[in-house]
Amino acid sequence: MSRLLREPGGPADLSEVELGRRAYRRGRQQRSVLVAALSTVAFAVVMWITLANTPGWPRVQETFFSWEHAVRAFPAVAEGFLLNLRVLAIASVLVLIVGLAIALLRTLRGPVFFPIRFLAAAYTDVFRGVPLILVLYLVGFGIPGLRITDDFIPGEVLGTAALVLTYSAYVSEVFRAGIEAVHPSQRLAARAMGLSHAKTLRLVVIPQAVRKVTPALMNDFVALQKDVGLISVLGAVDAVRSAQIATAASFNFTPYVVAGVLFVLLAIPTVRLTDWYTARVRRREQMGAVV
Structure with a gap:
């Protein structure tokens, strides 16, 4: 004290x-x-x-909020949810790596790198414009159709690839905005101290850029958390597919509600962490404004 x-x-x-x-x-x-x-x-x-007090509430309660059906479907839905968590963990790491690589390619200077910058820009434009569900279908059914391998490719692998392709485009733009937000004097000072271009990016530019865009990256992570449920369209038995199977067997939609609750419980800590970090950054920026 x-x-x-x-x-x-x-x-x-x-x-x-x-x-x-x-x-x-x-x-x-x-x-x-x-x-x-x-x-x-x-x-x-x-x-x-x-x-x-609405006339149809008893029927809706029985169809969507049945405790009996929730208890019966929970084990299968929870087991499928573990698959969503594995896909989320792998996709998050790959999205950060690929997104940062694309952002660095788009920031290359000099006319000799124009083809690389053009391809990187085209990648971000295409995958930010195509709906994720279409990317899932194109990857999930197009890659097996190429017959690159005779082995069966699981739906969760193809779904993870589709998620990485789409979210890397968004994350790359977030990283690029952070890199370009670093003042040019930082680069010039680093080069004046004898650092190479690679070391300037690794030691000076990227750390500052990551700090600037961390709230935006965390928001993208929240969006990715719920979109991992879309891999069910490729046949992966995740939480959504397990809920669909249970619903088809019982003609009751409560398993979907159970899956939705699991996704919400997964998102709440990340959302609260994002709000806390954003407020912390705002307080740091306003420090010193005391009378």
């Missing part, structure tokens, strides 16, 4: 005006949290009463 008081910007260095402002903000924040909690509870109660 004594160390904090001695450090610049600590409570001992703040004026009475700034201390009063901080106390006022804390009070406002506490009141805002209380009002938000009360309004949320009131809204939830009103929505529940309105929904429960």
